[in-house]
Amino acid sequence: MINVEHIRNDFPILKTHISKYPLVYFDNAATTQKPISVINRISDYYSNENSNIHRGAHYLSQKATEAYENARKTLQKFLNAENSHEIIFTRGTTESINLVASSFAKKFLNQDDEVLISAMEHHSNIVPWQLVCEEKSAHLKVIPMDENGELIMDKLDSLLTEKTKIFAITHVSNSLGTINPIKEIIKKAHAKNIPVLIDGAQAVSHLKVDVQELDCDFYCMSAHKIYGPMGVGVLYGKEKWLEKMPPYQGGGEMIKDVTFEKTTFNELPFKFEAGTPNVAGVLGLEAAIQFVQKTGIENIANVEDELLHYAYGKLQKFEKIRFIGNAKNRASLISFVFEDIHPYDAGTILDKLGIAVRTGHHCAQPVMDFFGIPGTIRASFSVYNTKEEIDIFIKALEKVREMFG
Amino acid sequence: MINVEHIRNDFPILKTHISKYPLVYFDNAATTQKPISVINRISDYYSNENSNIHRGAHYLSQKATEAYENARKTLQKFLNAENSHEIIFTRGTTESINLVASSFAKKFLNQDDEVLISAMEHHSNIVPWQLVCEEKSAHLKVIPMDENGELIMDKLDSLLTEKTKIFAITHVSNSLGTINPIKEIIKKAHAKNIPVLIDGAQAVSHLKVDVQELDCDFYCMSAHKIYGPMGVGVLYGKEKWLEKMPPYQGGGEMIKDVTFEKTTFNELPFKFEAGTPNVAGVLGLEAAIQFVQKTGIENIANVEDELLHYAYGKLQKFEKIRFIGNAKNRASLISFVFEDIHPYDAGTILDKLGIAVRTGHHCAQPVMDFFGIPGTIRASFSVYNTKEEIDIFIKALEKVREMFG
Amino acid sequence: MTIKEIEQEIISEFEMFDDWLDKYNYIIELGKSVQEIAPQYKEQQYLIKGCQSQVWLHAKLDEGKVVFTADSDALITKGIVHLLIRVLTNQTPDYIINTELDFIEKIGLKEHLSPTRSNGLVNMIKQMKLYALAFKTKMQNQ
Amino acid sequence: MTIKEIEQEIISEFEMFDDWLDKYNYIIELGKSVQEIAPQYKEQQYLIKGCQSQVWLHAKLDEGKVVFTADSDALITKGIVHLLIRVLTNQTPDYIINTELDFIEKIGLKEHLSPTRSNGLVNMIKQMKLYALAFKTKMQNQ
Numbered sequence A, B: 001m002i003n004v005e006h007i008r009n010d011f012p013i014l015k016t017h018i019s020k021y022p023l024v025y026f027d028n029a030a031t032t033q034k035p036i037s038v039i040n041r042i043s044d045y046y047s048n049e050n051s052n053i054h055r056g057a058h059y060l061s062q063k064a065t066e067a068y069e070n071a072r073k074t075l076q077k078f079l080n081a082e083n084s085h086e087i088i089f090t091r092g093t094t095e096s097i098n099l100v101a102s103s104f105a106k107k108f109l110n111q112d113d114e115v116l117i118s119a120m121e122h123h124s125n126i127v128p129w130q131l132v133c134e135e136k137s138a139h140l141k142v143i144p145m146d147e148n149g150e151l152i153m154d155k156l157d158s159l160l161t162e163k164t165k166i167f168a169i170t171h172v173s174n175s176l177g178t179i180n181p182i183k184e185i186i187k188k189a190h191a192k193n194i195p196v197l198i199d200g201a202q203a204v205s206h207l208k209v210d211v212q213e214l215d216c217d218f219y220c221m222s223a224h225k226i227y228g229p230m231g232v233g234v235l236y237g238k239e240k241w242l243e244k245m246p247p248y249q250g251g252g253e254m255i256k257d258v259t260f261e262k263t264t265f266n267e268l269p270f271k272f273e274a275g276t277p278n279v280a281g282v283l284g285l286e287a288a289i290q291f292v293q294k295t296g297i298e299n300i301a302n303v304e305d306e307l308l309h310y311a312y313g314k315l316q317k318f319e320k321i322r323f324i325g326n327a328k329n330r331a332s333l334i335s336f337v338f339e340d341i342h343p344y345d346a347g348t349i350l351d352k353l354g355i356a357v358r359t360g361h362h363c364a365q366p367v368m369d370f371f372g373i374p375g376t377i378r379a380s381f382s383v384y385n386t387k388e389e390i391d392i393f394i395k396a397l398e399k400v401r402e403m404f405g
Numbered sequence C, D: 001m002t003i004k005e006i007e008q009e010i011i012s013e014f015e016m017f018d019d020w021l022d023k024y025n026y027i028i029e030l031g032k033s034v035q036e037i038a039p040q041y042k043e044q045q046y047l048i049k050g051c052q053s054q055v056w057l058h059a060k061l062d063e064g065k066v067v068f069t070a071d072s073d074a075l076i077t078k079g080i081v082h083l084l085i086r087v088l089t090n091q092t093p094d095y096i097i098n099t100e101l102d103f104i105e106k107i108g109l110k111e112h113l114s115p116t117r118s119n120g121l122v123n124m125i126k127q128m129k130l131y132a133l134a135f136k137t138k139m140q141n142q
């Protein structure tokens, strides 16, 4: 079992006060807070080990390179990738998706082809595909969802056609909490030889992910959403695809030989890692993964699920509350609106009371449009949150109802 | 005047020993070390302020957003850009150049057009242009240099033609130390209405850069080469170009409105900053810039120039030494080879003696090919280096000569 | 009254509150009492979009003075809209263009005017000045 | 001698040195004494490219044993090349394929075998095993 008090002590920011109120941080789906081990890993790197990597014959460079490549192996094990060179370090989920969209499209997307996404995607898994579809005169197709925020799986068969070149879908919705049945989805797509990219930004901090078991072709994640630093992410890609795809960015690291006439590219993973990598960030991510492994992803999920159910129970009693997203299988976030109170108003008062929740469209405007709302109040829980914090939150919501009711 | 001992105390890593030898870090052109103010800024951010930005109505998010946007203003002032929205935060110089190459080419580069670069570019300012030229069936042209590592300016006029759509050139060469006469170059290009991108990776830590005075169209830099963290860089671009250029990556932050049918993009600078930004990294960069401003860029340049001349004087006496790059106007780095000793051999022994220099092609293979050498030994100095360190370096080189001579 | 006088009046009103709760309750009351914009102006072309809340703004020239009406979908935004209008409506274009407002900061609501708050208010103020400028130009050309 | 015996011999030789300087001087001596590869093999197709230093490697089969010759442009690399050849030359393909070398680590030169050192040595060992495999296949098909 998890000792939450112990874990909270690992996170310096949780001692913050917002004017006279203790911080209640329920904006974990936007970004998680960082344990001291992550913060220290970065400081230690810059204080003792900092060097550019992969190129130097000197000691620091050698050490930094080893540390960086070890982090790649840590990520390989975390996602259970077959090969460490299938792990590409990027700037975040958004860049991972853009890398695939751009590079995959260059090679495999042609006029009148189709790209399939779902109705509950984050902008980061919509816009990159719109851009390449426009460039290639291809079409973006969308698998719809129902009122509960679950995909209408019946539609899948007819949307996966011989024109579909790739299917990009989120593992967990950041606005609804829905956990999609991606294993089944991947199987269906593969039956028609369609590769699948999974946006795992919201999933990896809550679910055990095994890319080989899922058999997904690409998997994307951000370090900052799983206790790691900003400016780092991961793209997992199956070797067979990454080998075939042309490079994304050009520069140092990703080349084998350069002349002005002709350049040959380096092997995986370097082909896709142009420029000086974010070594400190990657080591911070590794420390974050170690925090997750030490704590146990199942333990984390248990804590979070318990918080989710506790919060649901308490929220149910509010008048005029409408939950946005009622999927059966869900991650630890609740989106809701009060029918008579604007999310901005609620958010402002909650903020004054020290509670950090997200209000607005959560970078998922099409989802808001679908439900006919300007935005939601979203509370998302992490392993360091407590029932006491939820009680504070509920009290604050009562205040909100009182003020605007 | 600068008190170097005082400055050295600001850099924790300088106390490191490589086995029994004190570290002599002369690999500053690869990456500089970080002052404690930068390291602490990052830790403090994660310990007290961490939040996602631009989207939240809550206190932490608001504070983080303000800090991030203030850092943009700090960078604006540092480069003397006209507008703060002309400052785009990227992952580094490599990404800044790729962003321009990709986005500019989409709009302005057509078949049989030309892109001009120079013979002394880093791979990061060669390969992105090769990639877009190949895609667009355009041609890459190269302005040559002479045996001293200076551009042959006479050739410039005939290479800047009505076919030239953009001219990308380094401010300071990382392999030769040459400071190019970019102001004059920009004037010549502008006389023919050709925009100019400057690769400033090696320049900003040594020279005062004023983008308005230079009148360059784009200027690129990496935080990690100017005492800042890895994983952050800057693209300065003139508003008139950035406005016209299509977005590079798609995702959160860079949009105004998203529907599945049509997306409208956000205004500058957000249009080019897709996804969760590296807030901690940007604040670390800001702290680095403040370190430079506090120390004074002229003071830094003076210290570095003095080290350069001191080292030159001492190196001159070696037998069979050949300096690669003898430009009159140069930054604080020396590239050289011993005619009878392979750089790898020299580098290995220097490393054993605690001296971190770079050996190899420095991501500038065409430069090495030009001089007919496999690589060089490159010592690059920073404000925290000392003459005593150079003495140690010279002693070590004597040892090298003794062992291989 | 001049803009500065109205600003001062508002500042005095807000000095009465010694905690944020009373202050916000007052803003909410103000929000509820906004004279709503005429329905024909609650349309796309009068919309100032924010990421979080939205503002509709209409302006007309009446005997050399600019008359604003506005609305928002969020009550707190609406309360602040109410204050902005109270200060700027019925003033001459020139005066509107040349006056820097600072009462919002002084009554401790600055955070709502952060460009990153994206509630439409920053752009509303910009838009009010643009209207004033447009009317000024129009008057000069007459 | 078996590969393991030669490895042991080398390890004993290196145990004599008590500082790195003597060790490297010895490697440099070894580098100078490498039996140079025949000029016709010092060509592109025998080249194993590293970012820092390069290795040329040639292999032939002689009475069921693989005979390696090699060269490098850097002396230290050449010294290590010398040691690798001393261990693996004149052994049977099978034996070469199935033996994991560990003497480099034991004599404290592991850093030169880091895949990121890019001096060609890692790929040289790979290439030696590939040659052995090729010869083995060839012998089986005869």
Ligand SMILES: Cc1ncc(COP(=O)(O)O)c(C=O)c1O
Pocket (backbone or CB within 6 Å): A029, A030, A092, A093, A094, A095, A122, A124, A125, A170, A172, A173, A174, A199, A201, A202, A222, A224, A363, B252, B275, B276, B277
């Ligand atoms: C489902 C989902 N996809 C993608 C992203 C984008 O991640 P990032 O902003 O870290 O690139 C997010 C988070 O904002 C998300 O929740």
Ligand SMILES: Cc1ncc(COP(=O)(O)O)c(C=O)c1O
Pocket (backbone or CB within 6 Å): A252, A275, A276, A277, B029, B030, B091, B092, B093, B094, B095, B122, B124, B125, B170, B172, B173, B174, B199, B201, B202, B222, B224, B363
């Ligand atoms: C001249 C020059 N340009 C570009 C780069 C690439 O910078 P980065 O690797 O930080 O993207 C470097 C440094 O490696 C450089 O020295």
